[in-house]
Each structure stands twice: as C-alpha cells, then as structure tokens.
Amino acid sequence: MSNIQVLIILLFISLATNQSIAQKNTLTKNEITQLAHNANANMKAGNFEKSLLESRLALKYAIAAKDNNGIASCYNTIAANFDELAEFDKAFYFYKKGLLYANKTNNTILKNWINNNLGNIYCFDKKQYEKGIYYYKKSLGYSREMKDSSQMVFTKLNITWAYFDIGEFQNGLPYLNFINKHHQNYGGESTIVALNMLNGMYYSYKNETKKAVFYFEKAIELGNKGNEKSDLSYTYQEYSKLLFKTGNFKYAYTCLNAYNTITDALNTEEKLKKTNVAGINLQIDEYKRDIDKIATDYKTKQHVLLEEQSRNKKIVIVVISLLLTLFVLFYFFTQNKQLKQKNKIKDIQSKIQQNIINASIDGQELERKKIAAFLHDNISALLSSAGLHLNVFTSSSHTPSEEILKTKYILSEAHLKIRDLSHELMPALLVRFGLLFALDDLCEKNSNSRITFEFHNSIPIKKRYPEKLEMKVYFIISELLNNIIKHSKASKSICRIDEKGAKLHIIITDNGKGFDTKKFHVVEGFGLNQVRARIKNMEGEFSVISKINYGTTVELLIPINDI
Structure with missing residues (x-):
C-alpha cells in the first residue's frame, strides 16, 4: 500500500470520526479546544498525518469563531508537526503566524512556547543567534510572568547554550550560574546532560582543565544512561575540542568518533521519520495554500466588514463634526455679540469718565484763575488800601502805638502771602x-x-x-x-x-x-x-x-x- 493510499484512508477515518463536528457551521470554544488538544496529542504520539488534519479542521472553525487563542494554538500545533519532521522553514512560517495571533491574547503559556521554539529555529537551524537569543529572552519574560521556575531554568539553559555556541561566555555565565543554583529543585532529567556539558564548555574556556574534564565525563556518563542522544553527541564534540587543546589526541579521536557515530544514528532516524511520512511531504505546499486560503477568505470578509464599519463611522464623525462646528460657530457668534455690547458699554463709560475728568480739570483751572484774579484784584487791593491808611495815620502821629505797628506788619505779611498764593494759582510770569x-x-x-x-x-x-x-x-x-x-x-x-x-x-x-x-x-x-x-x-x-x-x-x- 502506497503512502498516498494510507493518507487517503486516514483522511476518511478522520472525517468519519469528526462527521458530527463537520456538519456544524460553527463550534464552541470548548469543542475547538478539544479538537486542537487531540491534534496536539497525535503530534506527540508521532501521528503527524492525523495531527495535521485535525489541526487544519480546528483552525477552520477557530477562524470562523474569531477565536484568536484557538487560531494561535492551531498554528503552533501545525508548526510543531513540521518541526518534528525537520521541515524547519515551514515550521518557522507557522510559528510566526501563531505568534501573531497569540500576541492578541492573554495566553502567556502559549506565547512562552512559541517564542522559545522560534529561538530554537533561529539558533540551531538558521544560525542567527542574535535573533534566537531575542526570542529566548521574550520567552523568559513570560516564564517570569507565570512564575514558572522550571520553565525559567529550561529557557535560561537555551540562552546559555546560544551564548556559549558563539563564544560569548561572559554573557552566558549569569544564566549558567542561575541554572546551577536552581536545577536541583526545578530542572529535569532531560536537561541534566546539557547542563554538565555547558559547565564543561565554560571551564574549558577558562582553561580550568580538571573541572572541564569532570563535567564532560559526567555528561557522557549520564547521556549513555538516558535518551538524550542529541545532547550526548554535542558533549562528545565539545569534549574532543578540549582534548585536542590539551594534547590528548588519542582520547580526542575516540570522542570525535563517538560524536560522528551518534550523529549518524540521529540523522538516520530523521531520514526514517521523513520516509514514513513522505505522503505528507508531497502535500505540504497544497496544505499550506489551503490554510492560507482559509485565512485569506476570513481576512477578506473582515476587510469588507471593517470597511463598512469605517464608512459608517466616518458618516457619524462627519455629522457630529458638523453639529459641533455649528454649535461652536453659534457660541462664538453669541459671545462676539455680547463682547461687542460690553465694549460699547465700556466705550461709553470711558467717554463719560473722560468727560468727567476733563470737566473736573477744566473747572479746577477756571476756579484757579478766578480765585487768583479775586485774590489779586480784590483782597490784595483791600489789604494794600488798609496798609496805605495805616501809613498815613502813623505818619501823622508822632508816637504810634505798638498795636498799630503790629497791625501794619500783619497786613503787610498777609498782602505778601495773598500775592504768593495768587501767583501760585496763576503765575505772573506765565501771564x-x-x-x-x-x-x-x-x-x-x-x-x-x-x-x-x-x-x-x-x-x-x-x-x-x-x-x-x-x-x-x-x-x-x-x-x-x-x-x-x-x-x-x-x-x-x-x-x-x-x-x-x-x-x-x-x-x-x-x-x-x-x-x-x-x-x-x-x-x-x-x-x-x-x-x-x-x-x-x-x-x-x-x-x-x-x-x-x-x-x-x-x-x-x-x-x-x-x-
């Protein structure tokens, strides 16, 4: 039986098991979540064909339900399937789409995993370590937000590995110290080989050979007991570098040979995995186009709806703007009219006040002139006449009395003061x-x-x-x-x-x-x-x-x- 025939049979089985769901136009969020969960479980079990079919169906209903969390989860499962099949470019494409929708949700766990997986692809497939470390650190931020210590240890191990892989040991050291401190409580058996290897790499960089050898040997011992063959192969490779550096060429070649043996075995497993799912690889591009078509149709409907909403919103805004403009114009018109009336009243008041001031000053000057003329022409003349009579009297009297002399002096002084006051009111020089x-x-x-x-x-x-x-x-x-x-x-x-x-x-x-x-x-x-x-x-x-x-x-x- 060919791979294509197997795929067709699995497709009919999947359609039969999901017939009741497929007959519906929409699914509830719980049903979409269950379908996505089934797809994820099949992916972990290695049933990639069934996982992709289920995740595609779940994606269709999630898009129809406008469920961003469901859409992001489905894209993540699709990407993870391609990741397992070593189709890293396709995995990268779907991880990116998944992150786009995940960022619209509050699902920190999902955002954490997608960022971490993107970091893996950038570092280990694309060899773009700077971008990979960026996504690892984004993932670490979500781990802190969730207060998930185990996930923090796991992510910091990835960051340390990325820094050490490009020789930036000082940048990776703080993360390594954290892992060494907390791995016993929050780490797992799956990362213990990698942790010992990273310690060996660091002490090799520091030229502390004894410590480096200790950690490499420990990593090899644990790796041979467990299933982490990939980490074991990296350990042999890094250990051989140290041995070559210290001159132990015989053991270095032994480690290098072990590295090549394990790597070949891993590559064979990967090829076998790809061979077993050749049918899926034949339809990957078509599958991708189908998913893109679903998303495009959804976006088209959304675009039409948004355009209609935008048009209605613009009409409402124009109407409200016109009403506001009319209100503002009416307000300013009434305010301007009131202001003009106030200004007219102020002008009238100012003119009245000006006329009062001018009349007051003119009256003062007129009175000043009259008083000055009266003092000079009348009072001063009378005082002069009285003084003249006293002079005649005193000249005819041989012994004028003291009272007469005082009266004469007082009249003379009063005459002088009246004259000075008259001149002050109306200066003689001015006249x-x-x-x-x-x-x-x-x-x-x-x-x-x-x-x-x-x-x-x-x-x-x-x-x-x-x-x-x-x-x-x-x-x-x-x-x-x-x-x-x-x-x-x-x-x-x-x-x-x-x-x-x-x-x-x-x-x-x-x-x-x-x-x-x-x-x-x-x-x-x-x-x-x-x-x-x-x-x-x-x-x-x-x-x-x-x-x-x-x-x-x-x-x-x-x-x-x-x-």
Whole structure:
C-alpha cells in the first residue's frame, strides 16, 4: 500500500470520526479546544498525518469563531508537526503566524512556547543567534510572568547554550550560574546532560582543565544512561575540542568518533521519520495554500466588514463634526455679540469718565484763575488800601502805638502771602511773559540741595502760544515735576521742550528709582493717569518709559492750537 493510499484512508477515518463536528457551521470554544488538544496529542504520539488534519479542521472553525487563542494554538500545533519532521522553514512560517495571533491574547503559556521554539529555529537551524537569543529572552519574560521556575531554568539553559555556541561566555555565565543554583529543585532529567556539558564548555574556556574534564565525563556518563542522544553527541564534540587543546589526541579521536557515530544514528532516524511520512511531504505546499486560503477568505470578509464599519463611522464623525462646528460657530457668534455690547458699554463709560475728568480739570483751572484774579484784584487791593491808611495815620502821629505797628506788619505779611498764593494759582510770569519763561522759573524754584531741575529749550524764549494751551501745558509739567519730587528720589531731572512740526515736543527725564509702568494706574490724585487723560483731551500723545532703579522718561507731544 502506497503512502498516498494510507493518507487517503486516514483522511476518511478522520472525517468519519469528526462527521458530527463537520456538519456544524460553527463550534464552541470548548469543542475547538478539544479538537486542537487531540491534534496536539497525535503530534506527540508521532501521528503527524492525523495531527495535521485535525489541526487544519480546528483552525477552520477557530477562524470562523474569531477565536484568536484557538487560531494561535492551531498554528503552533501545525508548526510543531513540521518541526518534528525537520521541515524547519515551514515550521518557522507557522510559528510566526501563531505568534501573531497569540500576541492578541492573554495566553502567556502559549506565547512562552512559541517564542522559545522560534529561538530554537533561529539558533540551531538558521544560525542567527542574535535573533534566537531575542526570542529566548521574550520567552523568559513570560516564564517570569507565570512564575514558572522550571520553565525559567529550561529557557535560561537555551540562552546559555546560544551564548556559549558563539563564544560569548561572559554573557552566558549569569544564566549558567542561575541554572546551577536552581536545577536541583526545578530542572529535569532531560536537561541534566546539557547542563554538565555547558559547565564543561565554560571551564574549558577558562582553561580550568580538571573541572572541564569532570563535567564532560559526567555528561557522557549520564547521556549513555538516558535518551538524550542529541545532547550526548554535542558533549562528545565539545569534549574532543578540549582534548585536542590539551594534547590528548588519542582520547580526542575516540570522542570525535563517538560524536560522528551518534550523529549518524540521529540523522538516520530523521531520514526514517521523513520516509514514513513522505505522503505528507508531497502535500505540504497544497496544505499550506489551503490554510492560507482559509485565512485569506476570513481576512477578506473582515476587510469588507471593517470597511463598512469605517464608512459608517466616518458618516457619524462627519455629522457630529458638523453639529459641533455649528454649535461652536453659534457660541462664538453669541459671545462676539455680547463682547461687542460690553465694549460699547465700556466705550461709553470711558467717554463719560473722560468727560468727567476733563470737566473736573477744566473747572479746577477756571476756579484757579478766578480765585487768583479775586485774590489779586480784590483782597490784595483791600489789604494794600488798609496798609496805605495805616501809613498815613502813623505818619501823622508822632508816637504810634505798638498795636498799630503790629497791625501794619500783619497786613503787610498777609498782602505778601495773598500775592504768593495768587501767583501760585496763576503765575505772573506765565501771564506776562509766556510759557517758556514760566517753565524756566518753575525749574529754578523747584531746585534745591537734594534735586536739581534743568530746563532746556530750543524755541525762542519770548515766543507766546494761545493762553489756554500755555496754562494747560504749564500745570501738566508742574504736576509731573511734583511727582518727581514726591516719589522718584532723584537727584537730577531735565525738562526739554521744542517744536516738532505743529506740535510741542516735551521730554522730562529723571535719574530716580523708577517704577513698574504696568502699575502706574494705581497712583491717586492728579497722577499719570489724569495727565494721560488731559493729553488725550488735547488730542496729543503721551508715553512713559521707566525701569526700576534706572529712572523715568515722560514724553508729551501736544498739538499747538487754540484749545
């Protein structure tokens, strides 16, 4: 009976035993798991044909059920079958597919085994040790997560072997130390030969020949008693290297001959295994295409479903976006309307406040002028007249009384104070000689031992301006000079005035302590804010530059017109 006939008979047996399952469109997860378990059990028993058929059927239902764990398990079983058949490229392909689905699950045990098996293929078949060690370490991470000490010992043994195989003994040593410490409690008989061989390799690298010989001999003794022929053959090979290095050529050739004998026997077994399943090898490519077709059909359906979901999602997003946009636009429209109304109210309030300030200042200047005129024209005249009468009386009286003389002195002093107050309210120099004379006199009067005011003028000093303009500019500058005296702690200030086109350009600087220009609005009384308001009312420009400890500069630009 040919291998193909055997395969056909096994196929009919499998279909008969699974007829009740195959008639169903879907299986439960428990049924898929049981079918996959049967496939795995047949693989371990060497029934590779039946295992592959069962795992293929389980894979079909797992894909239909969208069971990532089942899909990953089936791919792992398929890969393990090819691994046992020494079809490493195909095993590698299915391990990779299995890992893709396993990573979508919480099955740490499965992820652990697939990563470990990929490490084996990379190291022992592809000889890509760097990638192999990467997958071993991924497997080790899952072993730690599961707190599986036995699996940790097993995986660290693989990592040690990989490092030692490429001569990186120092990188492998920490893993070897761990195995030596924990193997007695968590290791197994299947790894004891490999452990002794690895110790022999390490001490051979360290040139500690006695220890190396001890471990190699022990590995050979245990290997001859057990079934780990592959590990035994590697032991003979590594031991022969040490013996050649130490000059024991006779025993080295003996070990090398033993290595070749065991390796040939293993190769013969592998060939025999492949011969027994030749029928499967003939259909491997077709089998792979069938599995890929199942996965492709599933992916196509998934793609169509995802496209439909994506389209619906986009429609929902567009509708929600439009609603949000309309809501935002409506919100900003109402906010903008409210803001405009608030700004209008603020503008009206600001204008009202400005008018109040201007009216207040204009009223103060008018009252100042009236009071000054009243004091000068009336009170001062009356005091002068009273003093004149007293002078006539005292000149006609040979011995004026002391009370008369005191009264005369008091009247004279009152006359002087009234005159000074009148001049302060409305300086005589400002009225008679104009703004420039008055400012020069103002700087001179305010100068003392603590602060000096300098007046610089590029305009002819006799030039006159409209009376109201001169009065307003004089009192503005007077207030700025008073601010310097009260607050700046300056030792020097300069008032500079010239004409810039049809405007008066005034700069007042001091070397005082300066201040934060953002906070000057808190100054009370006729301060900078009111000066700014007054300049604005005169349609002029006002700016302040000040820095703490570096003084202050106030710049005014006032149109020359009849206010």
